Ligand SMILES: Nc1ncnc2c1ncn2[C@@H]1O[C@H](COP(=O)(O)OP(=O)(O)OP(=O)(O)O)[C@@H](O)[C@H]1O
């Protein structure tokens with residue numbers, strides 16, 4: 001079978017609809033109790049019925065996530081530049097970063113609550129903490145992998161370290177940076193939802209927790225779908241940004 | 257004729273009793289560094305075309321780095337144009353086996369890169385842009401790349417990228433051109449085309465050229481003098497004056513006299529590898 005361009009274009013929709021159809025069929029066929037796994041029809045029903053709280057809380061989660069994400073971008077960019085530019089900073093900071101990244105962020109939430117109380121601040125900070133790591137690593141990698149020969153060409157001309165960073169290092173690190181944003185934004189959602197479900201009275205995470213407590217299982221799933229949609233939209237936005245800013249890297253396949 | 261008068265007349269690049277260890281003085285004391293070259297003596301005259309051949313890892317690239325002030329020797333002296341080398345030598349242009357063009361810049365902007373770095377062009381570039389663009393375009397035309405300035409590197413073939421890299425090495429009008437296996441990655445026909453580009457450039461400008469290569473035919477065709485290096489730690493084993501009259505045509509590579517020199521050099525390298 002040959003895949004036509006039209007088929008490829010519609011494949012994402014076909015597969016998504018197909019997933020829901022199978023899900024619905026399985027629920028009906030095996031008569032699965034809705035409080036265990038509600039069929040999509042019930043989930044969509046819940047979405048219609050509770051659209052108002054769903055939209056409100058989605059927006060709260062989105063804003064929280066974006067603030068944490070933007071903090072991560074700023075901080076990650078700075079730290080990544082510092083690590084990529086200086087061997088000393090690299091040697092000193094990298095082990096700390098690895099250790100820090102290994103800590104499950106759920107474990108940090110109680111500490112954040114202790115410091116900042118229940119609410120949006122721990123959620124923003126969790127989103128930040130979980131998403132800055134890939135940005136730092138990618139920016140530093142982009143800077144650290146400058147071809148030594150090219151560096152020699154410029155050094156022989158009397159280029160300073162700063163010159164080399166400006167003319168080569170930073171432009172070279174940009175595709176890595178924008179590539180990392182896709183990963184970082186999805187992680188930021190994970191962070192804010194974790195924190196919301198443990199230590200907040202707003203946001204999708206909190207809504208799902210409450211719905212669960214009240215045994216409104218279809219609403220729990222509706223929350224999941226809202227999160228998935230937000231995640232896809234933000235991922236697509238970052239992918240678009242990446243394409244817009246660093247198209248050369250995708251066309252050339254780097255370093256050839 | 258610009259070249260072939262030998263080094264004694266007007267020495268331009270001079271290394272005397274040079275030894276070099278990577279890793280700095282500390283590595284030398286601790287004995288952990290690699291002794292890359294040892295007791296290296298080489299003198300290259302102004303306007304001369306010199307080629308350096310030798311076994312892999314013998315210190316040819318190290319020689320280039322020492323002569324351009326990218327590395328400093330632990331022993332001996334290095335001087336270029338009569339000045340001891342204590343910092344990067346800005347009158348040199350360099351090209352390597354990989355063209356290393358920046359993929360986000362057009363070919364023309366890639367050529368401009370050195371001008372954005374090196375004085376006095378750096379200061380003048382902004383107000384004299386047209387003059388420099390003109391210079392870059394003339395340079396591109398001289399290597400057969402006229403009209404390709406607005407193409408990105410990934411839109412050029414490997415040979416064309418190498419030509420552009422050569423132009424980048426020449427844009428600030430250096431007096432010394434350092435080529436480290438510049439044609440190693442190209443097919444035989446493209447390589448011979450580029451030999452002629454370099455030959456004509458040398459003929460036209462009288463620039464001093466140091467070429468590191470693994471291709472003995474390339475060395476004999478292009479150079480006035482060929483230096484054969486020993487295995488690491490590298491020093492000069494043999495110095496061979498080519499003595500074929502210029503201008504040289506590609507046809508001479510098929511003559512008996514040419515083949516003879518290639519064979520002789522081959523013998524020296526086999527010796528050096530032992
Ligand atoms: N940056 C470096 N740090 C440490 N050792 C190095 C470095 N560069 C080269 N060396 C060592 O110095 C020696 C000479 O290296 P060099 O690159 O000059 O060889 P070469 O003659 O150019 O080899 P090739 O023909 O393979 O290019 C080698 O043994 C190498 O291991």
Ligand SMILES: [Mg+2]
Nearest residue numbers: 316317318436
């Ligand atoms: Mg080498």
